[in-house]
Amino acid sequence: MEIILANALGQDVSKLAAQEKRLLLSRLLARFAHEVRNPLSSLDIHVQLLEEDIAQAPPKVREKTASRFEIIHGELHRLENIVKHFLSLAGPSSLDLRPVEVVKVVSHVCELLRPEAAARGIEIVMKLPESLPSVPADSAQLTQALVNLVINAIQAVERNGRVEVSVSRDERDGVLTIAVRDTGPGIPADKQSAIFEPFFTTKAEGSGLGLWIIQQIITAHGGVVEASNAPGGGAVFAVHLPLQKKENGDG
Ligand SMILES: Nc1ncnc2c1ncn2[C@@H]1O[C@H](COP(=O)(O)OP(=O)(O)O)[C@@H](O)[C@H]1O
Ligand SMILES: [Mg+2]
Known part of the structure; x- marks a missing residue:
């Protein structure tokens, strides 16, 4: 792919x-x-x-x-x-942290993958808030993490469905959340903990490294990635990033 x-x-x-x-x-x-x-x-x-x-x-x-x-x-x-x-x-997973406009990164990733998704009858939908502060992030690495998440979502849907990428912020927790939700089969309960392991894959040609890399990148940012299933079916991967630079955010 x-x-x-x-x-x-x-x-x-x-x-x-x-x-x-x-x-x-x-x-x-x-x-x-x-x-x-x-x-x-x-x-x-x-x-x-x-x-x-x-x-x-x-x-x-x-x-x-x-x-x-x-x-x-x-x-x-x-x-x-x-x-x-x-x-x-x-190296200490050298992150190049700069103020990043997450909306721009998300839009870029969606535009990048839209033609491939469209060819499979999959619609990529963005749900973005009106305004967002920039967050300290390594935009190249964040882009890579999101590309991997959206590719996984497209692969999960296979044909004819929807991938929704939404961004929201929780000022109280000081967290910005990017959620990638798909209309695929979701994650089987017994696989929930395994999917982040390196080399775990259920795909014939999978590397099993995508989610592991995503987790490494997000953790290095002081953030968290969570996988779950949406109530209406399909998987949701939520990336939570701190709005402010954290002290001690070691890689
Ligand atoms: N959106 C998703 N819906 C359902 N299962 C998923 C999704 N994303 C990842 N997975 C599961 O997690 C496994 C590991 O994903 P990943 O680390 O990206 O490796 P790969 O894509 O090479 O298999 C996949 O093989 C799949 O079983
Ligand atoms: Mg993958």
């Missing part, structure tokens, strides 16, 4: 695709490094404990194991450095 889109819509989407790839690679690197780091530090602790145990052993055993421990420490150190290097490559 992304390829069809790229062909149909040209440059804009192919740029997005390249950016998507870069982002994906950096997220995968970060995830890989984090996952390797935990067993590594556990290994480190256990080797130290083992050394303490061996300290009570006869001198002969201690001598024999000393050089082995040296190698183990050296190699552990090397692995830790490799992981650190990977983490630094991935």
Whole structure:
């Protein structure tokens, strides 16, 4: 589908695709490094404990194991450095936060995907408020997250239906919400928690990375993504973004 889109819509989407790839690679690197780091530090602790145990052993055993421990420490150190290097490559999910007019981003995404949707008899409808403050966001990454959500919605509807993208704000909670609702089959109850996992897909050609990436992007913004089913059928994905820049919004 992304390829069809790229062909149909040209440059804009192919740029997005390249950016998507870069982002994906950096997220995968970060995830890989984090996952390797935990067993590594556990290994480190256990080797130290083992050394303490061996300290009570006869001198002969201690001598024999000393050089082995040296190698183990050296190699552990090397692995830790490799992981650190990977983490630094991935970067702190570098968000370029600037005041973003969400209505513009939403309109852009809808216009981008409208021809592809129309070809399948799917109408994309926007529900936008009269006025909105700009929110601190990385507009390229936010665009990517929304493109992924709307593509998922189009894929869920398959043919002849509707995708509704609405924006609203809750001043009291200091939150802006972008909701993507479709007239597809909705999310089965037993899949609700799995869909955000990386590589989870129910599609023959799916990557299972779309929702995971969306979640990474929105979390990095200090926001939340929620999936639910609409009372009248179909799925709703709601992205809640803070209206103000949050302290401590670590990536
Ligand atoms: N709008 C939706 N309606 C129903 N199910 C959805 C919707 N969006 C996503 N899903 C489910 O979540 C899974 C994971 O989505 P995603 O991470 O984007 O990967 P992919 O689209 O490659 O399958 C999908 O395969 C599908 O089962
Ligand atoms: Mg997807």
